[in-house]
Amino acid sequence: MSARIGIVTFPGSLDDRDAARAVYLGGAEPVRLWHDDAQISGVDGVWLPGGFSYGDYLRCGAIARFSQVMDTVKAAADAGMPVIGVCNGFQVLCESHLLPGALVRNAHLRYRNAPTRLRVETERTAWTRAFEPGTEVVFPAKHGEGRYVADEAVLDELEDSGRVVFRYADNPNGSMRDIAGVCSEAGNVVGLMPHPEHAVEALTGPSTDGLGIVASVLSHLSEGAVR
Amino acid sequence: MTRQPLNVAVDTVGVATATPDEKQPWAELGLKDDEYARIRDILGRRPTQAELAMYSIMWSEHCSYKSSRVHLRQFGQKNPKTPRLLAGIGENAGVVAIDENIAVTFKVESHNHPSFVEPKQGAATGVGGIIRDIIAMGARPIAVMDSLRFGDIDHPDTARVLPGVVDGVSHYGNCVGLPNIGGETVFDPCYQGNPLVNALAVGVMPRARLQSMQASGTGNVVILLGAKTGRDGIGGVSVLASATFSEDGDEDSRPSVQVGDPFEEKLLIEVCLELFDTGLVVGVQDLGGAGLTCALSETAAAGDGGMHVDLELVPLRAKGMEPHDILASESQERMLLIVDPANVENVLARAQRWGLLATAIGEVTDSGRLVIDYHGQTVVDVPPASLADEGPVYERPFTEPNDLALIAVDRAETLPRPTTDDEIRQTVLDMAASPNLCDKTWITEQYDSSVFGNTVLGTPHDAGVLRLDERSGIGIALSLDGNSRFARLDPYVGAQLNLAEAYRNVALTGATPIAVSDCLNFGSPEDPHVMWQFERAVTGIADGCQKMGIPVTGGNVSFYNQTGREAIHPTPVIGVLGVIDDVAKRIPLGLGRTGDTIALIGTTREEFSGSEWAWATHRHLGGVPPLVDLDHEMKLADLLASLAGNEQIAAAHDLSEGGLSQALVEAIAHSGMGAQILLPEGADPFTYLFSESTGRVMVVIPRGQEQAVRASCEQRGLPITPLGVADANTDGLHLRDHFDIGREEILAAWKGRIAEKLGAQGAAG
Numbered sequence: 005m006s007a008r009i010g011i012v013t014f015p016g017s018l019d020d021r022d023a024a025r026a027v028y029l030g031g032a033e034p035v036r037l038w039h040d041d042a043q044i045s046g047v048d049g050v051w052l053p054g055g056f057s058y059g060d061y062l063r064c065g066a067i068a069r070f071s072q073v074m075d076t077v078k079a080a081a082d083a084g085m086p087v088i089g090v091c092n093g094f095q096v097l098c099e100s101h102l103l104p105g106a107l108v109r110n111a112h113l114r115y116r117n118a119p120t121r122l123r124v125e126t127e128r129t130a131w132t133r134a135f136e137p138g139t140e141v142v143f144p145a146k147h148g149e150g151r152y153v154a155d156e157a158v159l160d161e162l163e164d165s166g167r168v169v170f171r172y173a174d175n176p177n178g179s180m181r182d183i184a185g186v187c188s189e190a191g192n193v194v195g196l197m198p199h200p201e202h203a204v205e206a207l208t209g210p211s212t213d214g215l216g217i218v219a220s221v222l223s224h225l226s227e228g229a230v231r
Numbered sequence: 232m233t234r235q236p237l238n239v240a241v242d243t244v245g246v247a248t249a250t251p252d253e254k255q256p257w258a259e260l261g262l263k264d265d266e267y268a269r270i271r272d273i274l275g276r277r278p279t280q281a282e283l284a285m286y287s288i289m290w291s292e293h294c295s296y297k298s299s300r301v302h303l304r305q306f307g308q309k310n311p312k313t314p315r316l317l318a319g320i321g322e323n324a325g326v327v328a329i330d331e332n333i334a335v336t337f338k339v340e341s342h343n344h345p346s347f348v349e350p351k352q353g354a355a356t357g358v359g360g361i362i363r364d365i366i367a368m369g370a371r372p373i374a375v376m377d378s379l380r381f382g383d384i385d386h387p388d389t390a391r392v393l394p395g396v397v398d399g400v401s402h403y404g405n406c407v408g409l410p411n412i413g414g415e416t417v418f419d420p421c422y423q424g425n426p427l428v429n430a431l432a433v434g435v436m437p438r439a440r441l442q443s444m445q446a447s448g449t450g451n452v453v454i455l456l457g458a459k460t461g462r463d464g465i466g467g468v469s470v471l472a473s474a475t476f477s478e479d480g481d482e483d484s485r486p487s488v489q490v491g492d493p494f495e496e497k498l499l500i501e502v503c504l505e506l507f508d509t510g511l512v513v514g515v516q517d518l519g520g521a522g523l524t525c526a527l528s529e530t531a532a533a534g535d536g537g538m539h540v541d542l543e544l545v546p547l548r549a550k551g552m553e554p555h556d557i558l559a560s561e562s563q564e565r566m567l568l569i570v571d572p573a574n575v576e577n578v579l580a581r582a583q584r585w586g587l588l589a590t591a592i593g594e595v596t597d598s599g600r601l602v603i604d605y606h607g608q609t610v611v612d613v614p615p616a617s618l619a620d621e622g623p624v625y626e627r628p629f630t631e632p633n634d635l636a637l638i639a640v641d642r643a644e645t646l647p648r649p650t651t652d653d654e655i656r657q658t659v660l661d662m663a664a665s666p667n668l669c670d671k672t673w674i675t676e677q678y679d680s681s682v683f684g685n686t687v688l689g690t691p692h693d694a695g696v697l698r699l700d701e702r703s704g705i706g707i708a709l710s711l712d713g714n715s716r717f718a719r720l721d722p723y724v725g726a727q728l729n730l731a732e733a734y735r736n737v738a739l740t741g742a743t744p745i746a747v748s749d750c751l752n753f754g755s756p757e758d759p760h761v762m763w764q765f766e767r768a769v770t771g772i773a774d775g776c777q778k779m780g781i782p783v784t785g786g787n788v789s790f791y792n793q794t795g796r797e798a799i800h801p802t803p804v805i806g807v808l809g810v811i812d813d814v815a816k817r818i819p820l821g822l823g824r825t826g827d828t829i830a831l832i833g834t835t836r837e838e839f840s841g842s843e844w845a846w847a848t849h850r851h852l853g854g855v856p857p858l859v860d861l862d863h864e865m866k867l868a869d870l871l872a873s874l875a876g877n878e879q880i881a882a883a884h885d886l887s888e889g890g891l892s893q894a895l896v897e898a899i900a901h902s903g904m905g906a907q908i909l910l911p912e913g914a915d916p917f918t919y920l921f922s923e924s925t926g927r928v929m930v931v932i933p934r935g936q937e938q939a940v941r942a943s944c945e946q947r948g949l950p951i952t953p954l955g956v957a958d959a960n961t962d963g964l965h966l967r968d969h970f971d972i973g974r975e976e977i978l979a980a981w982k983g984r985i986a987e988k989l990g991a992q993g994a995a996g
Contacts (some may be wrong), residue, residue, distance in 0.1 A: 032917070058494070208681070208686055
């Protein structure tokens with residue numbers, strides 16, 4: 005039986021279908037989860053997709069943090085369940101304090117969409133263990149609020165503990181220390197701005213590197229270990 | 232003067248009957264003497280304020296097509312019969328069958344004037360409006376495209392309008408979650424005071440889910456779904472307010488451009504699709520221009536009975552709105568549903584689950600009348616068809632512009648040309664850097680292109696390609712094109728050239744063109760010269776579609792794009808939809824692999840009138856446009872579909888603005904490869920590189936397929952000329968015996984121009 009990955013739909017989620025496709029193509033079973041339902045149906049992992057949850061009129065991810073499903077997701081993450089947040093999902097994870105730092109307006113003040121080269125900085129997370137550290141992957145980045153910021157102490161702590169997961173090769177938004185993605189202390193929670201779910205088919209994406217994300221979580225779940 | 236409390240007695244049908252001589256501001260509302268008289272005739276009394284507002288809106292040019300209708304009939308008369316057409320002109324959007332299960336709906340519409348007044352919201356609500364037309368047919372919107380026209384890139388106002396418009400298209404499309412798969416951006420001083428924002432949306436549905444706008448079934452409930460109704464976009468009807476408010480009541484004026492909320496629209500999409508899939512609605516109509524007035528009268532007129540509405544039930548977001556305000560409001564993100572009473576509770580619950588407002592406001596009746604009450608008093612009682620279908624029809628006079636004969640003899644073929652190799656080399660670079668030909672990444676990178684994961688080809692390809700079915704691989708191609716300079720020189724030929732270009736661009740992906748949607752942007756219909764341009768362009772499109780066997784399925788007309796006496800060039804913008812059996816076999820832009828043959832299909836003539844070269848280097852517009860040959864275009868499309876299906880072609884590119892020179896620049900820039908080109912013996916390099924003879928494509932043929940491709944061309948009587956080879960080791964363009972231009976020099980000329988001109992931040996983007 006393949007692993008079940010829950011994909012949360014908030015009102016305003018946009019990449020939920022794409023995440024489901026990526027999970028399916030990667031060999032896992034996508035399960036749809038609803039923002040207003042605390043039940044997460046016995047899933048083995050959770051994917052918070054991109055979009056504009058609740059319109060994101062306040063601050064990206066600020067409302068989603070208070071949804072029913074996030075209470076359960078937080079508890080599950082604390083207990084070690086693999087959770088990934090992509091783009092708006094990353095913003096939700098930061099707002100929920102499952103990950104440190106914040107995502108603010110791009111330095112150039114525009115929404116920008118382009119295939120983006122990233123370096124995988126660590127394989128010691130539930131979502132990157134199938135990659136060799138230092139591997140370069142290409143995912144589309146598309147956001148207006150993707151500049152990763154945190155205070156110097158937090159950034160140093162992230163660097164020292166190996167929790168910078170992805171770094172931009174050509175920083176597209178002014179993120180501090182070129183950071184594109186980070187993880188929790190235990191490595192089970194990962195957030196990144198670029199979209200692995202849009203890089204799973206040669207026909208439609210700039211690469212198929214995104215399949216490595218699903219392969220990673222499958223490997224993590226089958227071996228039952230993080231670090 | 233202090234304002235009186237708003238305690239105005241409502242103008243009811245009873246009051247109207249009792250006060251037949253009450254003065255009414257019909258002229259200020261844009262109605263003519265005879266039109267007002269006809270309203271009185273229809274009703275047998277004077278109209279109430281609310282009725283007068285409704286007639287003035289529904290009988291406006293925008294809603295009634297009163298100037299264009301006599302000409303648009305040609306589409307219906309000349310449209311080729313095709314079993315693919317499931318819904319056509321007159322519906323919210325045309326629907327065509329893709330296979331036995333899937334149908335696609337698409338439409339292009341303008342939002343020009345609002346985008347000049349308030350660029351961001353004008354453009355954003357243009358995108359929102361066309362998306363709701365797609366939903367109303369029963370489809371899930373799956374992509375948008377945008378065709379944008381601005382004044383000179385150096386004009387200071389362009390730096391206000393362009394970034395705002397792009398931000399609006401970007402913000403709305405990105406937040407509602409639709410990929411933008413292509414379009415165009417054109418600069419010309421004729422659009423200085425009248426920028427054009429034309430947006431296309433496309434949606435897909437199971438054929439059985441096709442929805443109707445009919446309010447049928449006596450007792451069925453009328454439900455308003457989505458945003459609250461406010462004062463935004465009331466526009467012209469505010470003249471009624473000034474009659475009742477204090478005379479200096481400026482505090483009541485609101486911006487006439489509506490404000491969009493893409494998040495609300497995203498919820499509308501999801502709720503409507505859920506309701507369609509569960510069979511819970513009998514009829515559906517979007518609220519766009521003319522708001523409730525249009526939606527109520529159109530659904531009632533399309534049904535078999537009448538309708539009763541209690542207007543005070545409409546949820547409002549502004550205080551003190553009167554019946555005519557509520558009826559005229561153009562608040563965005565609203566839909567009207569007709570629902571069986573047994574399903575009402577279910578419909579309301581499903582809307583609530585998504586956090587969307589849904590309110591029963593009335594019911595379908597068998598009275599044959601549209602009756603609207605406000606707190607129990609009847610303010611509207613009219614035959615709905617008199618609003619929706621029986622508006623005035625004008626036979627406006629039209630005459631050929633006097634200057635056309637003079638323009639025709641002022642041929643660009645007589646302009647001074649570059650002659651030396653150095654001059655021609657510089658012209659290649661100058662053209663690549665010119666506003667209309669330079670790289671548009673600064674614009675297109677602000678658009679999401681990948682959401683849904685079905686975008687197989689997007690910008691900067693000649694057409695966008697979307698996968699519809701992951702198992703079968705079937706998909707569609709869409710192109711949106713205009714060339715108003717050709718249309719200015721000869722609107723009949725120019726419109727056909729536009730049609731041919733969009734058709735060719737779809738064919739270039741390997742798809743087979745099957746249907747057309749058009750957006751006709753013109754000056755004032757009250758000017759007989761503009762009306763002549765309009766008549767010629769419509770006839771050109773109708774004749775062209777008849778000839779090529781593809782129906783016009785819908786579209787829109789935008790008149791009054793002029794400032795004072797200066798009208799824009801006639802600007803038909805044409806969207807062509809094609810179907811491709813297997814998107815994996817689509818033909819991309821590029822140069823294939825090293826050793827592949829680069830060839831040109833079609834005939835290059837000395838044709839420069841209306842060309843980008845004449846405009847960019849001489850600011851010249853004169854002569855007659857290039858020859859259009861629709862037979863040839865059809866053979867070319869047939870050839871490309873065959874080559875794509877047999878996988879005998881590695882890449883292809885349309886030759887249009889900027890000719891072969893620009894096609895090579897773009898193919899080199901996009902592929903990262905180089906091209907070694909040897910022009911045919913005796914060919915004049917300038918003509919070969921910059922002529923805009925149409926019906927031409929540059930193809931890249933994989934090794935070993937040259938004979939087969941040549942045979943396929945000869946079989947169809949299509950001339951093919953080998954031009955050279957693709958080569959990863961060649962740096963940029965090598966034009967043998969003439970000159971070389973390195974890749975870096977090409978990119979330096981072509982990229983970064985838009986940001987530089989607009990003085991925008993992030994020029995490196």
